[in-house]
Amino acid sequence: MVRYKAIIAYDGTNFSGFQSQINGRTVQDELEKTLSKIANQKIKINGSGRTDAGVHALGQVIDFAWPVKRPLEKLRFALDTQTSADIAVKQIELVEDSFHSRYLAKEKTYEFRVDIGKARSPFRRFYSSYYRYELDLGRIRRALPDFLGSHDFTSFCSIKSEVNNKKRTIYEAKMEVNDTGDELLFTFRGDGFLYNMVRIMVGTLLKIGNGRISEDAIPQIIAACDRSLAGPTAHPEGLYLKEVKYE
Amino acid sequence: MVRYKAIIAYDGTNFSGFQSQINGRTVQDELEKTLSKIANQKIKINGSGRTDAGVHALGQVIDFAWPVKRPLEKLRFALDTQTSADIAVKQIELVEDSFHSRYLAKEKTYEFRVDIGKARSPFRRFYSSYYRYELDLGRIRRALPDFLGSHDFTSFCSIKSEVNNKKRTIYEAKMEVNDTGDELLFTFRGDGFLYNMVRIMVGTLLKIGNGRISEDAIPQIIAACDRSLAGPTAHPEGLYLKEVKYE
Structure with missing residues (x-):
């Protein structure tokens, strides 16, 4: 074999x-x-x-x-x-025979796409999550670095998760806007991600961009280890597992 | 009204x-x-x-x-x-009441996308036509300008067309390659297009790129006014009506 x-x-x-x-x-x-x-x-x-x-x-x-x-x-x-x-x-x-794609994964990168066009693009309806409300992108940009580093991400994990250790390290958290200004592309890179973690991070960032969560709230939300303080879980169609790295 | x-x-x-x-x-x-x-x-x-x-x-x-x-x-x-x-x-x-989107159209732009990745992208299966064979893009680039100008495009029109005047003027014909090198984007701009015209132009260009039609053949194919000399009709999923202009 x-x-x-x-x-x-x-x-x-x-x-x-x-x-x-x-x-x-x-x-x-x-x-x-x-x-x-x-x-x-x-x-x-x-x-x-x-x-x-x-x-x-x-x-x-x-x-x-x-x-x-x-x-x-x-x-x-x-x-x-x-x-x-x-x-x-x-x-x-x-x-090698000892390779295992789950146990030996060292780093994962996820993308999350948000369609912010005035009319939802028919071409993105299964490939980007639509957000119809006002967004201040500056607020999102200022909040993003607060995810970096090692934290207990209990607040950004589905309560259905059965994982015990919820500490994860985020190496990169960024947002880009496409050329036509009607789609956001979030990238998150870390040593691992909890159940629904990226979707809750994006749901929280959109709520920050919309002004309904304070732009400096993320450290407090993380520290509280309480899922109810973070934003909603963003829709699945915006999420892409982009890359998995091994030693 | x-x-x-x-x-x-x-x-x-x-x-x-x-x-x-x-x-x-x-x-x-x-x-x-x-x-x-x-x-x-x-x-x-x-x-x-x-x-x-x-x-x-x-x-x-x-x-x-x-x-x-x-x-x-x-x-x-x-x-x-x-x-x-x-x-x-x-x-x-x-x-104005006299406006008519078909009769008064002065210029149309079409895009045509071709997925040339080694593995066909699942995300492009309905949005880009897949081409699995070898392509010399230089041959396509050199052939493209031969479409420019006013010509009788009978050779690039479905035989099912019932239009009498098959003269059309092409203002722009270009090809771009995406950042990852696995998708071609053709753009054609003209005063109008015949039935299947863009798809036959692309089908012909791909055959030129693959070496099965000579790269300088387009002027002769146009001059012959014979549909059978042009390449096949490229698949519909790659074609986009991008813009229509009025006076």
């Missing part, structure tokens, strides 16, 4: 998330079904982490054991073309 | 084209249904031209007579929010 690592992209619109579940179409099921067909035996995959229904990936990482070495590009092409059109297999490489 | 002109965008994926037809969901039907509901009487629209099933619009222009003057932003908002999410109403203005 050998082990392969693959970088995949998917449009999360028509998936009930990444991870296998009893009901609903998932990315994991789709990949395992295709891999098992190609290998002619049952193949299971690991992913770097789950993504929720409607959430997209530009660079999700998976790994799987495979019966025998194959030319990389042939395997990539077979997997890419035999999975449905909403999954792309961008890259594939041979890794 | 007053007359309004509106600029609309739509995602053509789930439409059987712009123009009303007996079967299938169309942009015109969707707009007329919503306008008639708001006005509480039957409203008919003119469009600057048809778009085929799957073809998108960033700046289609329509016009319609309306019983009584209304605040522009209120009308825009009502129309934008009451049409389905794949249509956006970007702008609305009062025009």
Whole structure:
């Protein structure tokens, strides 16, 4: 047996998330079904982490054991073309048997897109979260650096999470505006993210931009370890898992 | 009665084209249904031209007579929010009664997107035409200027067209490559375009890029007035009606 690592992209619109579940179409099921067909035996995959229904990936990482070495590009092409059109297999490489895409992930980058056009773009309705209210982008820019560093992010984690250690380190937190001024692109890079963390961070930042949370409130919200003090969970369609890094 | 002109965008994926037809969901039907509901009487629209099933619009222009003057932003908002999410109403203005979005159009701009990534992007599957073969972009760049100027474009028009005068003038024909090098963006600006013209131009340019048509062949193909000499009709999902200009 050998082990392969693959970088995949998917449009999360028509998936009930990444991870296998009893009901609903998932990315994991789709990949395992295709891999098992190609290998002619049952193949299971690991992913770097789950993504929720409607959430997209530009660079999700998976790994799987495979019966025998194959030319990389042939395997990539077979997997890419035999999975449905909403999954792309961008890259594939041979890794050590000890590789594990979830346990060994050192850094993740997420993007979050917000459509702020006067009329919601038909082309972004599944790919950007629409925000229809007034926004002072200066307030958001001033608040963003308060997420940097190591903190207990309990306030920015779904209460449904069962993780015990909620300390995470954020290396980068930035916002860009597109050329036409009608879409925001947030980027968050850190050693890991809690359940719904990016979506709650964005929901809080939008509320800060709209003036309903003070622009210097983030340190207090973090310190309180109380989910109810942060903003709402932004919609899944704006969220993209962009990159996962390993040692 | 007053007359309004509106600029609309739509995602053509789930439409059987712009123009009303007996079967299938169309942009015109969707707009007329919503306008008639708001006005509480039957409203008919003119469009600057048809778009085929799957073809998108960033700046289609329509016009319609309306019983009584209304605040522009209120009308825009009502129309934008009451049409389905794949249509956006970007702008609305009062025009003279004599305005007609098709007859008075002076210039149109189309974009055509081609996904040339090694793995087809899941996010572009309805928004960019995928081309999986080798492309020499230099060949395409050198061929593009041959479309400029006034020509009889019979060779670049569907044989189903019933238009008699096939002379059109192209003011601009260019190709850009995106930052990541995996998508081409063609732009064509002219006084008008024949049925399938942009799609046949792109289909021909891709065949030139792939080496199966000579890079200096366009003048001869134009001169022959023979559709069979041009390349295939590129797929509809890459095509966008970007802008329509009036005097």
